[in-house]
Amino acid sequence: xxxxxxxxxxxxxxxMREQVHGLLDTFHRQTxxxxxxxxxxxxxxxxxxSRDGLVRATVDSSGVLSALEITPxxxxxxxxxxxxxxxxxxxxxxxxxxxxxVAELMSPLTADLPDLADLVEGAPSLSALLPRFDQxxxxxxxxxxxxxxxxxxxxxxxxxxxxxxxxxPTRPAGEDEDAPDTWLRGGY
Numbered sequence: 001x002x003x004x005x006x007x008x009x010x011x012x013x014x015x016m017r018e019q020v021h022g023l024l025d026t027f028h029r030q031t032x033x034x035x036x037x038x039x040x041x042x043x044x045x046x047x048x049x050s051r052d053g054l055v056r057a058t059v060d061s062s063g064v065l066s067a068l069e070i071t072p073x074x075x076x077x078x079x080x081x082x083x084x085x086x087x088x089x090x091x092x093x094x095x096x097x098x099x100x101x102v103a104e105l106m107s108p109l110t111a112d113l114p115d116l117a118d119l120v121e122g123a124p125s126l127s128a129l130l131p132r133f134d135q136x137x138x139x140x141x142x143x144x145x146x147x148x149x150x151x152x153x154x155x156x157x158x159x160x161x162x163x164x165x166x167x168x169p170t171r172p173a174g175e176d177e178d179a180p181d182t183w184l185r186g187g188y
Contacts (some may be wrong), residue, residue, distance in 0.1 A: 029108065038104045044105070046097035048090045055086040059094030061102070070109055 019029035045066070047058045054074040065087075074083055117125040 033109055037109060041102045041105050044098055044101045046094040046101065048093045048097065050086040050090060052078070052086075055083060055090060057087065057090035057094055059091060059098050061098060063095035063098055065091045089138070 030188055042061050044061045045058055047056060047067075050057045054071050054077060056069040060066040068087065070083065078086075117123050
């Protein structure tokens, strides 16, 4: 190997080493930013109050209702059905706010990342796969005497029912009536 070839090889190796160090530095910075964002996201909460001021709900970072306050005069000024609707709506609004706050915390980490479609021709865009954080629509006002269940459970179809169990086998005529039923003899 000539001196020129060796010098070019050493220069390429040094350049590659610098590039790897730069990538590692970027990786360590992004890892630290991710830790900070995850910590902030875990501490995220949202507190929302009903328009009439009777109900206040707090939702934690996972979107779960963590605190609920109902004013003492609420039952004098409202109906149980209206209060229930307020609680459901506030829980949804709080969960949407928490999702939006978490998305805003995480967006700086992904802002400089290329999309898959930018890297691989014909690949789908990953941004299309990310959830949207739209504000929930307020439920339509129901009659004061009726209660509309706006929960996600009310929207689910009924679970399929298992098939009926077969009838218990009967003992053939002539077998000992005092013999115990066991699974070996076809009993239960």
